[in-house]
Amino acid sequence: MSDGAIRHVVVVGGGTAGWMAAAMLSSRLPRERTRVTLVESAEIGTVGVGEATIPPILDLNRLLGIDEDELIRRTHGTYKLGIEFRDWGAIGQRYFHPFGSYGADIGGVAFHHHWLRLREGELADYSLPTVAAEAGRFAHPAQDPRDVRSKLAYALHFDASLYAAFLGERAIADGTERVEGRIVAVERDGASGDVTRLRLADGRAIDGDLFLDCSGFRGLLIEEALGTGYEDWSRWLPMDRAIAVPTERIAPPVPFTRSTAGAAGWRWRIPLQHRTGNGHVYCSRFLDDDTAERQLLDALDAPALAAPRRLRFTTGRRRRAWNHNVVALGLASGFIEPLESTSIHLVQQGVQTLMSLFPRGAIEPAEVAQYNRLMQRDYEQVRDFVILHYKQTARDDTPFWRMAAAMAVPDTLAERMALFAANGRIVPEPGELFTPTSWAAVMLGQGLSPRGYDGQADLYPEETMGAQLRRMADLVRRGAAALPTHADYLAQPQRASG
Numbered sequence: 360m361s362d363g364a365i366r367h368v369v370v371v372g373g374g375t376a377g378w379m380a381a382a383m384l385s386s387r388l389p390r391e392r393t394r395v396t397l398v399e400s401a402e403i404g405t406v407g408v409g410e411a412t413i414p415p416i417l418d419l420n421r422l423l424g425i426d427e428d429e430l431i432r433r434t435h436g437t438y439k440l441g442i443e444f445r446d447w448g449a450i451g452q453r454y455f456h457p458f459g460s461y462g463a464d465i466g467g468v469a470f471h472h473h474w475l476r477l478r479e480g481e482l483a484d485y486s487l488p489t490v491a492a493e494a495g496r497f498a499h500p501a502q503d504p505r506d507v508r509s510k511l512a513y514a515l516h517f518d519a520s521l522y523a524a525f526l527g528e529r530a531i532a533d534g535t536e537r538v539e540g541r542i543v544a545v546e547r548d549g550a551s552g553d554v555t556r557l558r559l560a561d562g563r564a565i566d567g568d569l570f571l572d573c574s575g576f577r578g579l580l581i582e583e584a585l586g587t588g589y590e591d592w593s594r595w596l597p598m599d600r601a602i603a604v605p606t607e608r609i610a611p612p613v614p615f616t617r618s619t620a621g622a623a624g625w626r627w628r629i630p631l632q633h634r635t636g637n638g639h640v641y642c643s644r645f646l647d648d649d650t651a652e653r654q655l656l657d658a659l660d661a662p663a664l665a666a667p668r669r670l671r672f673t674t675g676r677r678r679r680a681w682n683h684n685v686v687a688l689g690l691a692s693g694f695i696e697p698l699e700s701t702s703i704h705l706v707q708q709g710v711q712t713l714m715s716l717f718p719r720g721a722i723e724p725a726e727v728a729q730y731n732r733l734m735q736r737d738y739e740q741v742r743d744f745v746i747l748h749y750k751q752t753a754r755d756d757t758p759f760w761r762m763a764a765a766m767a768v769p770d771t772l773a774e775r776m777a778l779f780a781a782n783g784r785i786v787p788e789p790g791e792l793f794t795p796t797s798w799a800a801v802m803l804g805q806g807l808s809p810r811g812y813d814g815q816a817d818l819y820p821e822e823t824m825g826a827q828l829r830r831m832a833d834l835v836r837r838g839a840a841a842l843p844t845h846a847d848y849l850a851q852p853q854r855a856s857g
């Protein structure tokens with residue numbers, strides 16, 4: 360290739376990351392200019408987990424023209440209003456991290472400050488997604504801002520392999536060529552160091568101009584070929600093992616993910632229409648694999664449908680997500696553990712950021728640097744939010760929790776916690792994924808209670824504010840009670856949004 364233009368993009372890996380990338384690229388790049396090939400190996404397989412998402416997935420669906428009803432049906436999906444956390448801040452305590460927002464801001468002052476001032480009921484009483492989730496109810500958000508249902512926000516749960524297959528069909532229909540085969544060698548240009556060719560076990564060769572490494576934890580191109588390096592975050596995010604096991608569905612699926620903290624980790628429960636996904640994420644320094652598996656199996660509420668599957672990982676991120684002509688996406692670019700269901704989102708973010716900086720001709724170093732800056736920022740913001748769940752706890756019942764509560768955290772997080780502890784202030788960073796609602800939910804839920812609140816809340820008379828808050832909570836309560844049950848909603852053949 361003489362002019363350096365990207366005529367052929369090769370996606371390495373057919374897990375969720377690979378097919379998300381292929382679906383996006385093949386729908387957005389003019390076929391006559393750039394073709395897309397995806398290589399995957401059934402022999403190696405995919406990680407096969409990753410079933411809970413966060414609301415930005417809906418943007419991806421819109422961008423790809425995916426019909427949500429069809430997606431739900433094909434992947435046996437369910438709706439998600441947030442995450443229930445049990446035994447995190449203290450044993451026996453629970454809280455809900457909802458999508459959407461609490462109450463409504465009054466006089467330009469964030470709602471939670473008014474609540475901190477009056478402490479009228481619980482903050483959760485002002486979140487429609489929380490109250491609806493707890494009642495097992497769901498509907499799509501209303502478009503009319505005067506309707507309390509406009510306060511709903513949601514994401515999806517789905518079967519990970521069916522999701523990849525669903526995207527695969529779309530990508531192939533849009534022109535992606537799928538190649539089945541095991542890559543055994545990666546060839547590089549002697550002068551530039553760029554990757555030029557993949558060699559498959561059967562002798563075939565695949566040449567490309569830009570390679571997307573979606574090969575999973577190993578990072579076949581980004582690490583094994585290019586030696587990019589990995590920033591290890593296990594001093595803050597010490598989880599390094601997981602065991603996953605699906606169970607029969609014995610009750611109507613709830614519209615939320617559940618996370619229950621244990622002795623040295625936590626267990627997930629993800630309700631799908633045809634089964635429930637369960638898993639135990641833990642730290643091997645404090646818990647051995649057999650005990651972790653027993654704890655998971657003992658906690659199951661229904662018969663297992665398959666043998667438990669063990670996974671290993673190191674939390675952290677690839678030092679450069681884009682190196683030479685290789686862009687790493689998904690597990691190849693890093694992993695912050697699944698506590699806040701952020702991995703699929705980071706794939707989406709990686710693909711969308713790549714599209715926004717996609718080379719017009721030859722790869723521009725300035726655009727590569729910008730990509731790496733943006734992805735580093737996204738990973739670090741998610742990292743801090745997840746660390747908060749471990750750091751801010753009153754649990755001291757096991758060596759693991761004593762270690763977590765005592766650990767030093769990144770300055771960026773320490774500053775946020777101090778800011779909130781003083782007067783409940785939350786200042787979003789540019790481009791931040793997690794909203795002030797998310798930060799407030801988790802900080803308060805984990806037991807970080809501010810000493811004060813924004814003084815501007817005092818501008819309003821206590822009695823009128825109290826009455827206003829009670830009216831809001833009542834509206835939320837009645838709004839939630841009027842929603843259909845999640846199970847009934849799923850059973851409707853046409854679930855119109857809005």
Ligand SMILES: Cc1cc2nc3c(=O)[nH]c(=O)nc-3n(C[C@H](O)[C@H](O)[C@H](O)COP(=O)(O)OP(=O)(O)OC[C@H]3O[C@@H](n4cnc5c(N)ncnc54)[C@H](O)[C@@H]3O)c2cc1C
Pocket residue numbers: 371372373374375376377398399400401403404405406407408409410411412519540541542543573574575576579601602603638670672688689690691697700701702703704706
């Ligand atoms: C325990 C756990 C729970 C998780 N839960 C969630 C969650 O709830 N929500 C969420 O958003 N994310 C979650 N994730 C993350 C999510 O699973 C991943 O981000 C997502 O599945 C993407 O994986 P991937 O496509 O990068 O890798 P993989 O699924 O590992 O796919 C790698 C692909 O590369 C191919 N490949 C590898 N080597 C070769 C080779 N030599 N030749 C040819 N092909 C090759 C494989 O065949 C495969 O197709 C979780 C992860 C773990 C570990």
